[in-house]
Amino acid sequence: MKLKALFIAATLVLGGILLSGLDAVHPFGVPGDVAMDEYFLDHAMEERSSENVVTSIVFDYRGFDTLGESAVLFTALCSVVMLFRKGRK
Amino acid sequence: MANLPFVVVGLLFLMGLIAIIAENNLFKIAIGVGVMESAANMFLVVLGYRLKGDIPVKFLPGPVDVYVLPTPQALTLTAIVIALATSALMLSLIVMLYRHYGTLDVREIRRLRG
Amino acid sequence: MRKPLSLVARTVCDLFAWFLIIFGVYVIIHGDVTPGGGFQGGAIVGSFMALLLVAHGGDRVLEWVKASIYWIMLFVGLMMFIGFGLRGIPEGAFFYNFLAVPHDVAKTMAHGLIPFSGTIGVMDIAVGIEVAGGLTVIILSMFRGIVLHDFADSRKETGHDG
Numbered sequence: 001m002k003l004k005a006l007f008i009a010a011t012l013v014l015g016g017i018l019l020s021g022l023d024a025v026h027p028f029g030v031p032g033d034v035a036m037d038e039y040f041l042d043h044a045m046e047e048r049s050s051e052n053v054v055t056s057i058v059f060d061y062r063g064f065d066t067l068g069e070s071a072v073l074f075t076a077l078c079s080v081v082m083l084f085r086k087g088r089k
Numbered sequence: 090m091a092n093l094p095f096v097v098v099g100l101l102f103l104m105g106l107i108a109i110i111a112e113n114n115l116f117k118i119a120i121g122v123g124v125m126e127s128a129a130n131m132f133l134v135v136l137g138y139r140l141k142g143d144i145p146v147k148f149l150p151g152p153v154d155v156y157v158l159p160t161p162q163a164l165t166l167t168a169i170v171i172a173l174a175t176s177a178l179m180l181s182l183i184v185m186l187y188r189h190y191g192t193l194d195v196r197e198i199r200r201l202r203g
Numbered sequence: 204m205r206k207p208l209s210l211v212a213r214t215v216c217d218l219f220a221w222f223l224i225i226f227g228v229y230v231i232i233h234g235d236v237t238p239g240g241g242f243q244g245g246a247i248v249g250s251f252m253a254l255l256l257v258a259h260g261g262d263r264v265l266e267w268v269k270a271s272i273y274w275i276m277l278f279v280g281l282m283m284f285i286g287f288g289l290r291g292i293p294e295g296a297f298f299y300n301f302l303a304v305p306h307d308v309a310k311t312m313a314h315g316l317i318p319f320s321g322t323i324g325v326m327d328i329a330v331g332i333e334v335a336g337g338l339t340v341i342i343l344s345m346f347r348g349i350v351l352h353d354f355a356d357s358r359k360e361t362g363h364d365g
Contacts, residue, residue, distance in 0.1 A: 007110055015103045022095045029140035037137075037158045045147055049306040050235040050320035053145040053156075057163040058240065059323045063298040067288065069167045070281065070333065076174035077277075077337050083181050084348025146238060170242055170334075177341055184349060 094135050102128040115183050115193045122179065126172040130165050137161035205350065207260035216258035223251050231331035235320045241327045245334025252339045261350050270343055273336040280333025287322050287329070298322075 026032045040053060040061065050056045058066055105128060108121030137158035143150045145159040183193075190198050207213060231244030256264055291299030303321030304312070318324040 004111060008107060011103075011107060011110060015099075015106075019096060019099045019103075022092055022099060025092065025095060025136075028092045028094055028135075029138055031137065031139065031158060034158065037160055040159060041145065041156055046306050048300065048303045048320055048323065050323050051147045051149070052235050052238065052240070053147070053159045054162050054166075054238070055234050055240045055327070056320070056323055057159055058166060059326050060298075060300050062163065063288070063326075065164075065167055066330070067284070067298075069170055070284065070330070072171055073174055073334070073337060074277075074281065076178050077341055080177055080181050080341055081344045083185060084344050086348075144238065149237065166240075166242060177345075181345065 095132070098128055098132045098135060101131070113195050115186065115195065118195075119176070119179050119183060123172070123176055126168075126175075130168050130172070133161045133165045133168065205261045207263065208258055212258050216254055220251055220254050223254070224248055227251075227331075227335070231328060234327035234331075235318065235324050241330030242334055245331045246338065248331070248335035249338030249342070252342055256342070256346060261346060265347065268343065270340060273339045273343070276332050276336030277340065280329045280331075280336065283329035284326055284333065287326060291322070 040057060044050065044053045044056045048056055048060060050060075102125055105121045105124035108124065109118055112118055112121065137160065139155055139157055142155045142157040143153040145156050145162075186198070187193055190201060192198065227244045227248035229244075230239040230247060231241060234240040234244070252268075288298045291297065291301050294301045300321045300323070302317055302325070303323075304319045312319075
């Protein structure tokens with residue numbers, strides 16, 4: 001019991017130190033570097049003629065990340081189906 | 090306190106972490122992991138906000154001049170699907186543990202050792 | 204877990220479950236015009252099987268459902284996604300958008316079968332089919348593996364509060 005209370009106290013101290021460092025992130029509502037997003041917002045309609053900018057980022061400008069995510073979903077599905085087969089005891 | 094939304098998301102993450110450390114039931118540990126993943130996704134969305142901005146879809150909200158940044162929202166879509174995959178696998182492993190040991194208490198499983 | 208729910212719940216489920224499929228397909232197809240897309244619509248279609256399993260009980264649903272249809276949906280979606288990615292290699296790079304039409308030219312053309320945004324709209328449908336089939340396979344295999352095993356004694360559990 002003493003060890004668990006010590007762990008919780010150490011987590012709270014470390015959490016307090018990290019939370020006070022959140023002021024160094026940019027002030028809320030005024031992001032710093034917006035060059036890449038300005039390019040996406042201006043040119044997604046001219047080049048690709050799609051009105052949804054988020055979908056054109058997910059499937060066209062960064063389509064390789066979507067391929068990796070499909071691989072993760074397929075791997076988790078195969079693991080779950082393998083665990084629940086009927087022949088196991 | 091200047092950045093209040095960031096501090097709220099950080100407190101949510103800390104609560105999920107304390108739930109993993111201090112609980113004895115296996116299902117409550119899995120709920121704590123889910124809360125931590127949701128806090129991380131919310132932090133990504135809060136990072137890309139501009140004051141008085143509209144959704145980044147053209148021609149839908151009418152004439153607008155300031156848009157919200159679209160890149161963190163695209164990254165959050167991927168992170169949500171990965172959180173779904175990990176929680177499905179975690180729950181299946183909890184069912185397998187219960188079948189093998191007969192109990193859901195972490196202290197009993199640590200004592201039995203196979 | 205195995206007996207069906209009351210008559211009111213079963214009637215509402217019979218009336219309401221098909222609208223879930225229509226709404227999900229609407230969100231998938233309008234992926235490049237309104238907010239939404241492939242993953243969100245696939246999750247909405249995947250909740251159709253969960254509603255059927257809860258309302259009608261496990262025994263009656265597991266008699267007539269075949270899991271092979273959903274495995275085929277999963278494979279078709281994934282192969283379409285990778286195929287359209289590899290098809291763009293002779294044109295430029297991997298995942299190159301070789302079907303897109305720029306906005307100045309698209310204002311003068313009439314609508315055809317393939318939308319003007321090119322592979323964005325086609326890959327939306329492929330990912331939607333894959334996620335719908337995948338979530339249904341996960342739900343069916345977990346339900347079949349848990350219910351068919353009899354858990355005898357649940358009073359020996361510790362770890363609850365009080």
